[in-house]
Amino acid sequence: MEKPLQLCPGSVKIDFASASYAGKADIAATAAALLHALGPPRTPPCYQLPLAKVNSSLPLWPPVICPSTFAQKRPMSLPSPPPAKKLQVQQSSSMLPQDFPKLEVLPVEKPTKLQVRRSPQHVSPALKQDSPKMERPLLPRPATFIDVMLSSQKPSSEMWSETKDVTLTRKTNCSCKYSKCLKLYCECFEKGRYCIGCNCTNCCNNVNHENARQDAINVALERNPAAFMPKVLNSTAHNCESKAAEGDIVGKHTKGCKCKRTECLKKYCECFKASVFCSENCRCTGCKNYKSNADRISQKNTVHAHHVQNPASSGMVGQSVIIFHAAENDSSLSLAASVSDHSINNNTSHVILLQHTFQICHGPCFLIG
DNA sequence: GAGTTTGAAACT
DNA sequence: CAGTTTCAAACTC
Structure with missing residues (x-):
């Protein structure tokens, strides 16, 4: 019998196998890789997150990992980081203080704003490190989450497919020309990958330009501490797992x-x-991407005539979730009183979640496709 | 494959 | 925070 997982007080358990990361194989793989690197804990790992963050609209990523025994004894502190320069991210951020605690800022000269300007003619000197001579030697330092993500020569999705016998196609390669793949414009950079086999030019998102890459990571994180976090927050409801x-x-x-x-x-x-x-969260206009029609994706551009502003973004959305019975001949709607993915009735055929309002549903049932 | 459109990211 | 510019992906021809 396995001992049940012990959670430290004031913490939540993150189940990487849950639907939270369904469809985010990269994340799951990264987490799995990290956990693997940490080795099997004598006591179950404790993913400590301050309770205040649990309700944040941002995803719980990356989680802070600490031994549960340690956390129990010192619930408000974390192990001292190694003596590396800490990333200078706004520590007042709601998400980040510990999220990238060991990310090191190498002593690269900070470019002026003008130099940072992204015109190809005005590229930051820090980013113009095409010559190997310009590269500063890398100092050994402990790996971090972002390092695990970024340093994996193999795409994490491939790592994932190695451990799980699932079919996960690899990324689409980027074709960046002017960003040197060091801006969030670049899909590879944004997803924390090195460019491998891409069609990009003057790429610096690789091992040979580690300094520039780290600098770019820091810049991106300074601008947006959640820059490298998953953009899509999946439901965590266990009831949803199968559906997800x-x-x-x-x-x-x-x-x-x-x-x-x-x-x-x-x-x-x-x-x-x-x-x-x-x-x-959206501020789109003319949105038609709210319909609970399963054909929405497969039909792509085949849309139904609902010329409305995104109901969610139009301020009509409250704290309600409609559980939608999309079975044929069953257009009944049930309304959950409050947001709770756990309220999903798993027996419902074709249960589809919509973040909608009660007012919307009062209309002539245009929700049903 | 070239050109256009689009919206996110970056910037002012 | 809003407006503008830059960028690269998506799309069209």
Whole structure:
């Protein structure tokens, strides 16, 4: 019999196998890799997160890992980091103080704002390190979450597919020309990957430009501490796991989109691209990416005539979740009183979550496709 | 494959 | 925070 997992007070357990990370194999793989690197703990690991953060709209990523015994004795502190320069991220951030605690800022000269300006003619000197002579020697330092993500020569999705016999296609390669793959424009950089086999030019998102890359990471983190966190927050409801695995939409984009022309039905839309419905986080107009029609994805551009502003972004969305019975001949709606993914009735056929309002549902049932 | 459109990121 | 510019992906032809 396995001993039940012990959680330290004031902490929550993160189940990496849960639907939280369904569809985020990269994250799951990274977490798995890290846990593997840490080795089997004598006592179950404790993923300590201050309770205040649990309700944050941001995803619980990356989690802070500490031995449960330690956390129990010193619930408010973390082990002292090694003597490396700490990342200078706004410590007042709601998410980040410990999230990248050991990320090291190498002594690269900080470029002026003008130099940072991203025109190809005005590239930061720090980013113009094409010559190997310009590279500063790397100091040994402990790996961090972001390091695990960034340093993996193998895409984490491939790591994942090695451990789990699932079919996960690898990334799409980038084709960056002017950003040197050191800005969030670059999908590889944004997802914490080295560029491998990409079509990019002047790429610095590789081992040979580690200093520049670290500098770019720091810049991105300074601008947005959540820059490297997953953009889509999936439902954590265990009841949803099976549905999530089947491809139903159970998450939402943390920042939301601001689409104006595409009705959020093209891959320009980050929500659509991530296969999630637009939510109250979005500020899109003419949104049609809210319908609980399973055909929405497969039909792509086949849309139904709902010319409305994103109901979620129009301020009509309250704290309600509609559980939608999409079975044929069953257009009944049930309304959960409050947001709780755990309230999902798993017996419902084709249960699809929509973040919607009660007012919306009062309409002539345009929710049903 | 070239050109256009689009919206996020970066910047002012 | 809003407006503008830059960027690269998505899309069209």
